[in-house]
Amino acid sequence: MxxxxxxxxxxxxxxxxxxxxxxxxxxxxxxxxxxxxxxxxxxxxxxxxxxxxxxxxxxxxxxxxxxxxxxxxxxxxxxxxxxQLADDQMGLSFQADMPLDMRIDASLETTAADIVNEYDEEALADLIYAYGQDRASRRIARYIVRRREHERISTTGQLADVVSGALRRPGGRRSRIHPATRTFQALRIVVNxxxxxxxxxxxxxxxxxxxxxxxxxxxxxxxxxxxxxxxxxxxxxxxxxxxxxxxxxxxxxxxxxxxxxxxxxxxxxxxxx
Ligand SMILES: C[S@@+](CC[C@H](N)C(=O)[O-])C[C@H]1O[C@@H](n2cnc3c(N)ncnc32)[C@H](O)[C@@H]1O
Structure with a gap:
């Protein structure tokens, strides 16, 4: 087997x-x-x-x-x-602040940080929509691009923070899952x-x-x-x-x-x- x-x-x-x-x-x-x-x-x-x-x-x-x-x-x-989720080198979790890597296979070249900092806004939105199935993909991509104009997004904590900011609605209901779950899933699928x-x-x-x-x-x-x-x-x-x-x-x-x-x-x- x-x-x-x-x-x-x-x-x-x-x-x-x-x-x-x-x-x-x-x-x-x-x-x-x-x-x-x-x-x-x-x-x-x-x-x-x-x-x-x-x-x-x-x-x-x-x-x-x-x-x-x-x-x-x-x-x-x-x-x-x-x-692996707990491994602070893999950068897969938003529960802890880790380098934004996400490669399960260390021999791959492109990390999640490369994608988040280098893809243009439309490509980011498309991948968050296609692989994360997040309907707020355009808004999330806009927030990512705005943040990276000031600083490189290089940790899972920074990314989780940007996505949470994009999805925060005053007085809105809290979702059952962390707001960054779908974006993290999309990046992991693409990286690997x-x-x-x-x-x-x-x-x-x-x-x-x-x-x-x-x-x-x-x-x-x-x-x-x-x-x-x-x-x-x-x-x-x-x-x-x-x-x-x-x-x-x-x-x-x-x-x-x-x-x-x-x-x-x-x-x-x-x-x-
Ligand atoms: C959910 S765990 C499997 C746990 C396993 N069934 C057990 O009982 O311990 C998934 C594993 O698949 C590996 N993996 C993910 N994608 C892979 C791929 N494309 N080829 C080979 N292994 C992969 C991960 O590195 C991880 O160790």
Missing amino acids: VDATVGQGGHSFLFGKRLGPQGTLVGLDVDSRSLERAEKQLADLVCRVVLVKSNFADIAARLSELDLRRVDFILADLGLCSA HELDNLHALLTAGARLLRPNGYIAIISFHSLEDGMVKRDFKQNERDGLYRLLTRKPMVADPREIAANRRARSAKLRIAQRN
């Missing part, structure tokens, strides 16, 4: 325990610190464990290097681990090419699965979930997949109480014909 987002190895450990010594578990991650944590977590499994620092968009090339042509299971749990990577994984997945093999994707926002849904449906129409989840599976209230981030998780599973 391939865990395309091995992270801390939590899922891999549970699946790996069910694989015997003949089984192979391949874990991919773009973040070397995630791989270090996964290595410890998976040390006692009896199956063969191969951890590779790689973008899951390149899953086919990685498997071919390992002489694995087909697999029985592909799992992806998209997005970020809590450890998240939708392109997912598209590549979904395309490769159908070719790599053995008959009766499974692909299971957990996503955390509607842009990703929509892509997974459309891809699985198209593959069903083409006779390649059977859908095991017509509607996505979601966490129950007990799980959400134990892990707040699970509230937006959606799991879809398909089986290869």
Whole structure:
């Protein structure tokens, strides 16, 4: 099996325990610190464990290097681990003031600060609208451009402050989520090419699965979930997949109480014909 987002190895450990010594578990991650944590977590499994620092968009090339042509299971749990959100080098959180970076893969060149300080106002507004689905995108972009005329926006705190300022309405109702949530999501998607990577994984997945093999994707926002849904449906129409989840599976209230981030998780599973 391939865990395309091995992270801390939590899922891999549970699946790996069910694989015997003949089984192979391949874990991919773009973040070397995630791989270090996964290595410890998976040390006692009896199956063969191969951890590779790689973008899951390149899953086919990685498997071919390992002489694995087909697999029985592909799992992806998209997005970020809590450890990454808290990592003050990654600059992903507005809860703390961090350098405005957002690269999960340190070898990428463009940071969120580069985008925020260099894109023109229209391009900023377009990306906040397209990837953050924030209807106030034009106003947010205007505030960003106004602020950067005085100072470079180089921390998550500065950006969160500008966005909050753009969305503040005197006497207005407080939103359930932090006002900067959508802008941060948009920048993270663009910095890490998240939708392109997912598209590549979904395309490769159908070719790599053995008959009766499974692909299971957990996503955390509607842009990703929509892509997974459309891809699985198209593959069903083409006779390649059977859908095991017509509607996505979601966490129950007990799980959400134990892990707040699970509230937006959606799991879809398909089986290869
Ligand atoms: C939500 S965490 C996965 C947690 C994991 N399921 C566990 O049980 O510990 C997502 C992981 O995917 C990684 N990741 C995100 N985008 C990736 C990509 N395009 N290719 C490979 N790994 C990626 C992140 O670095 C992070 O470690």
